[in-house]
Amino acid sequence: MSKTAVVLAAGRGRRLKELTEDQPKPMVEIHGKSIISNLVEKLIESGLEKIVLLIGYKADMMRQHLQPFREKTDLVFLENESYATTNNIYTLWLAEKHLQEGFFLFEADIFCENSLLQNLTDSPHENVIVADKFTDRMNGTVIRFDEITKKVLGMYLGKDQGVNFDYSDAYKTVNFYKLGKNYVREFFLPRLRHHIECKNLDAYYELIIHESLQKNADFVCQTTGTGKWWEIDNEEDLRFARNLFRP
Numbered sequence: 001m002s003k004t005a006v007v008l009a010a011g012r013g014r015r016l017k018e019l020t021e022d023q024p025k026p027m028v029e030i031h032g033k034s035i036i037s038n039l040v041e042k043l044i045e046s047g048l049e050k051i052v053l054l055i056g057y058k059a060d061m062m063r064q065h066l067q068p069f070r071e072k073t074d075l076v077f078l079e080n081e082s083y084a085t086t087n088n089i090y091t092l093w094l095a096e097k098h099l100q101e102g103f104f105l106f107e108a109d110i111f112c113e114n115s116l117l118q119n120l121t122d123s124p125h126e127n128v129i130v131a132d133k134f135t136d137r138m139n140g141t142v143i144r145f146d147e148i149t150k151k152v153l154g155m156y157l158g159k160d161q162g163v164n165f166d167y168s169d170a171y172k173t174v175n176f177y178k179l180g181k182n183y184v185r186e187f188f189l190p191r192l193r194h195h196i197e198c199k200n201l202d203a204y205y206e207l208i209i210h211e212s213l214q215k216n217a218d219f220v221c222q223t224t225g226t227g228k229w230w231e232i233d234n235e236e237d238l239r240f241a242r243n244l245f246r247p
Contacts, residue, residue: 001126001180002101003049008205009036009108010056010083010091015234024058026108027065028232030242035111035232036062040069043106046117050074052098053108054091056083086201089208093196099189102126102181105205110175111241112229117176119227125220126180129155129209131171132224137240140231141206142170145221152219155210171221174229177209187212 013025020028026036043051051073055062059079069075076098080091092105104120120130129152131143142161145152155173156165179188191208200207213219230241 001178002103003047004052004098004101004103005043005048005050005106006052006054006092006095006098006103007036007039007043007106007108008054008088008091009062010054010080010088012057012084013109013233016232016238017235019235019238020057024055024062025232027062028238030111030232030238030245031247034065036066036108037069038111039106039108040066040073042112042114042117043104044069044073045114046121048073048104048121050076050098052076052078052095052103054078054080054095056080056091082201087203089192089195089203089205090201092205093192096189096192099179099184100181102179102184105177105179107175107231109232110229111232111245112174113227115227116174116224116229119222119225120176120178123178123220123222125178127183127217127219128178128222129219130174130176130222130224132174132229134167134170134172138172141173142167143173143221144169145171150220150222152213152221155206155213157204157206157210171223173206174224175231183212183217187215187217 009026013020027034063077078094141157143152143155232238232241
């Protein structure tokens with residue numbers, strides 16, 4: 001399995017208001033450490049050898065912020081200059097040549113403990129989705145899986161979750177994935193290319209995983225267990241994360 005991590009970090013993060021007027025969202029700090037520094041640091045600790053960072057908003061600031069990590073890992077920056085008018089499916093497409101051998105995929109607005117990443121990189125399974133039991137504080141894509149085999153049975157994007165959606169057995173995706181070489185070459189990249197050619201540039205990459213699960217793709221769920229994490233989308237998320245990770 002490839003030791004490449006791909007990190008999506010191009011967006012601005014408008015819901016954090018004035019906190020992202022002068023800096024990219026992943027540079028917002030939690031107890032003195034930026035979200036992106038915490039992630040990159042833990043990716044290196046987990047044994048990943050190349051980190052491809054897809055940047056956009058205030059790209060030069062992100063490059064400078066992460067320069068200290070160049071001595072510790074192979075750091076590759078790719079810039080989505082159209083970050084304001086495209087979504088992360090297009091951002092990910094810009095890294096196409098780095099995806100061929102399989103890769104680990106991460107979103108740059110997650111603050112987490114090392115165990116989540118270490119368990120993912122150590123997993124013997126080819127294709128893995130990290131997820132946590134859904135709570136009322138959460139929103140976004142969820143999955144369901146077989147409790148015994150851990151096989152993922154379905155992925156439900158936000159648009160699939162109507163007012164009567166049953167969350168009792170739903171798990172929220174942490175937006176950390178392991179995608180194996182065969183899956184990437186046989187399904188993920190062809191579908192990614194298809195969506196780009198069809199100009200579906202406002203879509204999310206999760207659409208492709210959703211499509212593959214509808215065709216019975218083989219994914220397992222890795223639950224977070226006691227490992228702490230939080231996705232920082234707005235000011236309330238930031239307050240919650242700062243409390244959760246209080247020293």
